[in-house]
Amino acid sequence: MATCAGDTSGEVAGYIPELAAVDPDGYALALCVHDGHVYAQGDTDTAFTIQSISKPLTYALVLSRLGTAATDAKIGVEPSGEAFNEVSVDERRRPRNPMINAGAILTASMLLPPVKSVDPGTVDRVFGDIVEFYSACAGRRLALDESVYRSEATTGSRNRAIAYMLDSFGVLDTSVEAALDLYYRQCSLTVTAADLAAIGATIADGGVNPRTGRQVMSHEVAQRLLSVMTTCGMYDGAGDWVTSVGLPAKSGVGGGIMAVLPGQLGIGVYSPRLDQHGNSVRGVQTCRELSTNLGLHMFNVAREAPSTLRAVYDLADIEIGAGWSDRERIYLRSCRDRVRVYELQGDLTFGGAESALRRIEADLDHIDVAIVDISRIGVIDPVARTMVLGTKFVLSSRGKRGILVDPDNVVRKSVELYRSDSVAPNLGAPEQLRGFEPTLPHVHTTMDVALFDAEEFLLKRARDETVTDAPSD
Numbered sequence: 323m324a325t326c327a328g329d330t331s332g333e334v335a336g337y338i339p340e341l342a343a344v345d346p347d348g349y350a351l352a353l354c355v356h357d358g359h360v361y362a363q364g365d366t367d368t369a370f371t372i373q374s375i376s377k378p379l380t381y382a383l384v385l386s387r388l389g390t391a392a393t394d395a396k397i398g399v400e401p402s403g404e405a406f407n408e409v410s411v412d413e414r415r416r417p418r419n420p421m422i423n424a425g426a427i428l429t430a431s432m433l434l435p436p437v438k439s440v441d442p443g444t445v446d447r448v449f450g451d452i453v454e455f456y457s458a459c460a461g462r463r464l465a466l467d468e469s470v471y472r473s474e475a476t477t478g479s480r481n482r483a484i485a486y487m488l489d490s491f492g493v494l495d496t497s498v499e500a501a502l503d504l505y506y507r508q509c510s511l512t513v514t515a516a517d518l519a520a521i522g523a524t525i526a527d528g529g530v531n532p533r534t535g536r537q538v539m540s541h542e543v544a545q546r547l548l549s550v551m552t553t554c555g556m557y558d559g560a561g562d563w564v565t566s567v568g569l570p571a572k573s574g575v576g577g578g579i580m581a582v583l584p585g586q587l588g589i590g591v592y593s594p595r596l597d598q599h600g601n602s603v604r605g606v607q608t609c610r611e612l613s614t615n616l617g618l619h620m621f622n623v624a625r626e627a628p629s630t631l632r633a634v635y636d637l638a639d640i641e642i643g644a645g646w647s648d649r650e651r652i653y654l655r656s657c658r659d660r661v662r663v664y665e666l667q668g669d670l671t672f673g674g675a676e677s678a679l680r681r682i683e684a685d686l687d688h689i690d691v692a693i694v695d696i697s698r699i700g701v702i703d704p705v706a707r708t709m710v711l712g713t714k715f716v717l718s719s720r721g722k723r724g725i726l727v728d729p730d731n732v733v734r735k736s737v738e739l740y741r742s743d744s745v746a747p748n749l750g751a752p753e754q755l756r757g758f759e760p761t762l763p764h765v766h767t768t769m770d771v772a773l774f775d776a777e778e779f780l781l782k783r784a785r786d787e788t789v790t791d792a793p794s795d
């Protein structure tokens with residue numbers, strides 16, 4: 323923050339009278355990490371209106387309610403290359419994306435009943451749902467800034483023009499005034515930098531609020547938000563932003579920026595002086611500094627694949643120690659030949675699963691049994707899950723057996739976690755797992771349970787007492 327604090331360039335948003343009145347020097351930064359811990363500095367108590375950072379959230383609500391197909395039929399996902407308040411649509415008369423005002427007003431309208439006259443009570447109720455949802459994302463109850471709301475509602479000719487244009491195209495199915503009212507209200511909810519960081523962390527975490535543990539949107543919706551924020555979140559400044567900061571983000575003319583490092587953390591910055599795009603000047607700079615200093619760029623290439631295979635070893639190499647029972651000795655002697663253990667670690671996605679499976683395939687001539695130990699895996703995504711479970715076919719086609727060790731049920735958890743997703747549906751659908759449902763409590767033997775009795779202690783010994791170097795064949 324110290325590096326950027328001196329920059330007083332830019333102007334507070336002047337077109338909403340109430341926003342023009344804020345202290346231009348306010349400055350706050352917050353970072354919320356995976357377990358909900360927040361680091362915050364500066365004017366951390368200052369509440370400001372969320373403004374356009376509301377757009378991805380209402381979009382999430384609409385996606386969750388109506389699904390992607392119905393949403394995409396009305397709102398595009400292409401960067402507009404235009405200002406946020408441009409009065410424009412694409413060739414199908416859809417707003418180009420949900421991050422510009424046209425898209426956001428239409429998004430809000432989709433929560434209202436499809437009739438041209440909507441009573442105020444209904445708008446109140448729908449706004450109640452919005453507050454509920456934003457609050458669940460932030461992990462605390464958010465409130466409306468009445469004066470900013472009134473200020474924008476009475477001066478928002480530009481947004482009225484946009485909404486009536488959409489209405490004239492026949493794409494706004496509800497009351498224009500109700501849609502605008504809802505939009506102005508959502509923009510006038512107040513947040514702190516820490517709230518933005520918490521909302522960001524919720525999106526980063528695939529929709530699970532790290533403070534409350536509540537799943538507030540599906541993994542698939544979170545992924546969609548991250549995509550749209552990456553391409554459209556910073557308006558016509560998006561290209562420069564992705565290059566230099568490299569984090570999906572959303573700005574608001576209240577001076578806030580929310581940025582997300584997928585899978586890791588959320589950032590909230592507040593500083594109300596804006597650049598020509600309507601993005602906070604110091605907010606952009608702060609994010610740039612933070613990203614550089616902490617190595618947060620999303621394309622900071624983490625090499626998952628080579629480190630996934632933590633160790634490969636043969637059971638035959640295990641010393642049978644004094645502490646082993648007779649039963650264990652007999653068992654181990656009888657079965658340990660040509661049994662190889664593959665220990666995986668980290669979070670498993672395609673890259674890591676591929677490198678592990680290729681290694682197993684390469685070993686097939688030298689083994690009869692492959693024990694795939696995923697007890698050190700945190701999360702396994704649907705693609706990696708299918709690949710790991712599919713090892714069964716590779717092994718059995720060559721007359722080999724396999725055992726999957728999954729004491730923490732990460733396979734089952736993965737099915738739960740990605741249940742509502744249509745991402746990679748053919749690869750990861752829960753139906754596919756059905757044939758593999760474990761009959762034993764501890765182990766998902768996707769393959770063959772013959773070695774189950776021995777498996778637990780073999781692995782325990784193997785982990786405790788064996789070399790962890792991979793043998794080279």
Ligand SMILES: NC(=O)CC[C@H](N)C(=O)O
Binds near residue numbers: 407481
């Ligand atoms: N970029 C923004 O934050 C714009 C939001 C503001 N409420 C408007 O509609 O003009």
